[in-house]
Amino acid sequence: xxxxxxxxxxxxxxxxxxxxxxxxxxxxxxxxxxxxxxxxxxxxxxxxxxxxxxxxxxxxxxxxxxxxxxxxxxxxxxxxxxxxxxxxxxxxxxxxxxxxxxxxxxxxxxxxxxxxxxxxxxxxxxxxxxxxxxxxxxxxxxxxxxxxxxxxxxxxxxxxxxxxxxxxxxxxxxxxxxxxx
Amino acid sequence: xxxxxxxxxxxxxxxxxxxxxxxxxxxxxxxxxxxxxxxxxxxxxxxxxxxxxxxxxxxxxxxxxxxxxxxxxxxxxxxxxxxxxxxxxxxxxxxxxxxxxxxxxxxxxxxxxxxxxxxxxxxxxxxxxxxxxxxxxxxxxxxxxxxxxxxxxxxxxxxxxxxxxxxxxxxxxxxxxxxxx
Numbered sequence: 425x426x427x428x429x430x431x432x433x434x435x436x437x438x439x440x441x442x443x444x445x446x447x448x449x450x451x452x453x454x455x456x457x458x459x460x461x462x463x464x465x466x467x468x469x470x471x472x473x474x475x476x477x478x479x480x481x482x483x484x485x486x487x488x489x490x491x492x493x494x495x496x497x498x499x500x501x502x503x504x505x506x507x508x509x510x511x512x513x514x515x516x517x518x519x520x521x522x523x524x525x526x527x528x529x530x531x532x533x534x535x536x537x538x539x540x541x542x543x544x545x546x547x548x549x550x551x552x553x554x555x556x557x558x559x560x561x562x563x564x565x566x567x568x569x570x571x572x573x574x575x576x577x578x579x580x581x582x583x584x585x586x587x588x589x590x591x592x593x594x595x596x597x598x599x600x601x602x603x604x605x
Numbered sequence: 606x607x608x609x610x611x612x613x614x615x616x617x618x619x620x621x622x623x624x625x626x627x628x629x630x631x632x633x634x635x636x637x638x639x640x641x642x643x644x645x646x647x648x649x650x651x652x653x654x655x656x657x658x659x660x661x662x663x664x665x666x667x668x669x670x671x672x673x674x675x676x677x678x679x680x681x682x683x684x685x686x687x688x689x690x691x692x693x694x695x696x697x698x699x700x701x702x703x704x705x706x707x708x709x710x711x712x713x714x715x716x717x718x719x720x721x722x723x724x725x726x727x728x729x730x731x732x733x734x735x736x737x738x739x740x741x742x743x744x745x746x747x748x749x750x751x752x753x754x755x756x757x758x759x760x761x762x763x764x765x766x767x768x769x770x771x772x773x774x775x776x777x778x779x780x781x782x783x784x785x786x
Contacts, residue, residue, distance in 0.1 A: 427667040427674055427746055438619040438626050440642030442720055445619050445626055450669055458744040460669045461621030463644055463721070486608040487718040488631055488641045493608055494718055501719075531764030533772060535716035537668040537675055538682075539623055540644070542717065544769075563639040565608055581780060583712030588725075588769040591714060595776035599762060602783070 465542035469511040470499035470589040473549050478573050481520045485566035496587040508545035518559045525551035535588050546593050646723035650692040651680035651770040654730045659754050662701045666747035677768040689726035699740045701749050706732035716769050727774050
């Protein structure tokens with residue numbers, strides 16, 4: 425089929441804690457063989473906690489690969505047997521201590537489709553409960569911040585929010601609230 | 606420092622063609638040690654080719670990790686000694702056969718900050734030349750598509766465009782053209 429690449433061989437080359445890596449041989453549409461290294465990840469979920477006052481709850485955390493603190497919406501990794509919907513509600517509770525009465529999908533995102541299988545499922549949580557205690561994973565430290573949606577969108581446009589899922593979800597909500605014409 | 610994680614040890618566990626992997630030991634702010642597996646990538650660049658008619662040139666290509674064809678803006682990997690600006694102009698020429706007279710940054714994105722060092726530099730290219738021949742990398746096949754910006758943004762909002770850098774850049778350009786208030 426035009427464009428399609430067929431897997432000829434696949435060998436696991438590294439098993440990490442949250443991903444594993446394979447070195448594959450793929451056949452292109454012209455018959456040539458190429459090496460494709462692939463990071464395999466179970467998938468992620470992110471959730472925008474939007475308050476009745478149109479503010480967003482975000483988290484500041486140290487991102488080890490980037491060697492810096494980033495400002496992001498709550499997010500996490502899909503656990504075995506967990507649906508994306510359940511994962512988003514769990515992260516909402518664990519990271520910002522909230523439950524919600526209104527919850528909707530904002531679609532999916534492929535953060536790195538060239539070499540990583542990860543899919544991120546995006547959700548919008550509204551009609552939030554009062555804050556309860558955070559319940560973080562072992563080895564997870566983060567600070568909660570609350571910002572007007574408008575200010576957060578301006579930070580995306582000015583390049584001050586760098587995380588991809590946070591950029592897309594905030595712009596998407598803003599576009600949906602504004603009405604695209 | 607609050608939130609910071611300090612590298613105690615780092616071991617290269619896999620060397621691929623476009624990334625390598627290390628297994629690190631990091632010390633958290635409470636003194637505990639954790640394993641951090643990290644994908645190391647040289648960085649990427651994407652460029653939105655926007656015509657005088659406000660249409661966007663995009664590419665359809667098979668993304669092996671996703672096992673599907675995706676619709677994305679032109680993009681590629683930073684080569685050694687190349688600046689992000691140069692890389693974007695090179696990909697514009699290679700993938701859609703254009704040069705441009707107006708070129709500006711749309712900021713940066715961290716697609717997977719939890720376990721991957723990749724930074725994607727985003728650009729907007731305008732005042733495009735007439736189409737010239739594509740000049741693709743070995744093993745690269747893609748089809749060019751032209752869409753009105755408005756339609757492309759609607760596809761992002763409807764969840765029909767899944768690539769993260771394409772979602773963010775299209776929404777960002779639309780927000781900048783609309784004026785955020």
